[in-house]
Amino acid sequence: MSQDSGTSTNSRRRFLTKTGAVGTLALAGCLGRSEETDGDGGNGSGDSTETITWVMNPAEDTIDIEVQYQPLFELIEDEFDVEIEGLPTQSYSGTMVELERAGEGDMTLADTSPGAVPQLGPEEIDVVGMREAFGAERYFGTLVTTADSGITDVSDLEGEAVAMADVGSVSGGMAPLWMLHEAGLDIGNVAEGGGAEDFEWRSGVSHDLAVEELINDDTIAAAGAGEFASVPHVPVEQIEDEYPDLYEISPEVDIAGTRDPELRLLDVSPAIPRAPIVVNAGWQDDLRSDIEEFMQNVEAEELQHDAFDLADELGLDLPDEMLEEYNEGTLDTDDYDLDEDQEADWQDFDDHTLWFSGIVAADHEDYEPVRDFAEDLDIAFDDIE
Numbered sequence: 001m002s003q004d005s006g007t008s009t010n011s012r013r014r015f016l017t018k019t020g021a022v023g024t025l026a027l028a029g030c031l032g033r034s035e036e037t038d039g040d041g042g043n044g045s046g047d048s049t050e051t052i053t054w055v056m057n058p059a060e061d062t063i064d065i066e067v068q069y070q071p072l073f074e075l076i077e078d079e080f081d082v083e084i085e086g087l088p089t090q091s092y093s094g095t096m097v098e099l100e101r102a103g104e105g106d107m108t109l110a111d112t113s114p115g116a117v118p119q120l121g122p123e124e125i126d127v128v129g130m131r132e133a134f135g136a137e138r139y140f141g142t143l144v145t146t147a148d149s150g151i152t153d154v155s156d157l158e159g160e161a162v163a164m165a166d167v168g169s170v171s172g173g174m175a176p177l178w179m180l181h182e183a184g185l186d187i188g189n190v191a192e193g194g195g196a197e198d199f200e201w202r203s204g205v206s207h208d209l210a211v212e213e214l215i216n217d218d219t220i221a222a223a224g225a226g227e228f229a230s231v232p233h234v235p236v237e238q239i240e241d242e243y244p245d246l247y248e249i250s251p252e253v254d255i256a257g258t259r260d261p262e263l264r265l266l267d268v269s270p271a272i273p274r275a276p277i278v279v280n281a282g283w284q285d286d287l288r289s290d291i292e293e294f295m296q297n298v299e300a301e302e303l304q305h306d307a308f309d310l311a312d313e314l315g316l317d318l319p320d321e322m323l324e325e326y327n328e329g330t331l332d333t334d335d336y337d338l339d340e341d342q343e344a345d346w347q348d349f350d351d352h353t354l355w356f357s358g359i360v361a362a363d364h365e366d367y368e369p370v371r372d373f374a375e376d377l378d379i380a381f382d383d384i385e
């Protein structure tokens with residue numbers, strides 16, 4: 001998120017139990033392995049282990065994305081005897097730059113925002129697949145305000161400050177701008193790095209930080225963020241009554257209203273195709289094709305962290321029984337009376353679990369709804385900073 005990224009453990013566990021896909025996967029302690037192998041690798045490269053660069057989109061500021069992605073990296077490394085070198089970026093535009101730098105034959109994969117597909121086009125990238133989050137291939141951008149703000153409509157944000165991600169984030173930047181535009185507010189030249197005419201645009205923060213700024217800064221009237229960052233603060237009753245598509249599709253509804261303080265939805269975007277995994281179009285060989293096919297066939301349980309290894313990696317203090325039940329798919333956090341520090345540790349643990357449960361085949365055409373957003377906003381992808 002890649003996400004635009006993030007979802008709830010309870011949502012995952014319900015999905016995995018329902019599909020009978022509960023299992024565990026050992027987590028490697030860190031990225032990297034020896035450059036030499038004892039025999040022929042799965043890619044037929046002899047003694048040398050090939051390195052694949054994986055460009056990593058920023059999603060939530062509090063997440064170590066390389067730890068979060070470790071189950072997928074480990075699967076690919078073990079299957080093909082390759083090394084994946086994570087390359088985190090500091091912005092959505094930074095991800096674009098890294099993908100544009102990839103030349104012919106460069107082994108480069110990336111998790112990106114949906115906007116990267118129409119922005120870069122088939123000359124630069126091919127789509128490996130769309131990430132699926134526990135049965136949902138679509139998600140939503142949101143605009144939220146505090147429960148006591150007195151703001152009841154998006155149009156009330158005229159003259160107010162709104163925190164959100166940059167335009168390169170579809171759910172946290174482009175979709176909130178689209179909602180403001182649809183309400184009649186002038187978004188100015190924000191796509192080119194300028195400012196809005198009818199409100200103060202505070203951009204460039206991750207989804208979770210936009211929500212935090214709304215909560216902690218009285219000068220900010222609303223936040224734009226992907227549903228995964230906002231819905232945990234929103235009462236489920238409001239979602240069910242006012243936003244039926246969000247209620248029916250989003251796995252985040254399972255944890256709606258579980259985080260303080262309470263926030264209120266001002267608007268929800270149309271459904272957005274979930275974030276893709278993409279590959280450098282200039283890398284064309286059998287290894288790439290094999291990895292793509294492999295990822296499209298990965299099962300949900302294979303993308304789960306081993307709870308003990310993840311807790312150890314993050315230095316968390318959580319009950320062994322709790323971690324064991326997580327691995328077994330039987331965990332109910334309500335059964336545990338955690339102290340304040342353990343509650344924080346559990347949140348950290350939950351935030352680092354991989355937010356998607358599968359990768360389904362997709363192509364450039366699947367991301368045309370994102371281009372529609374841009375056209376409605378009169379944004380040229382070449383102008384996005």
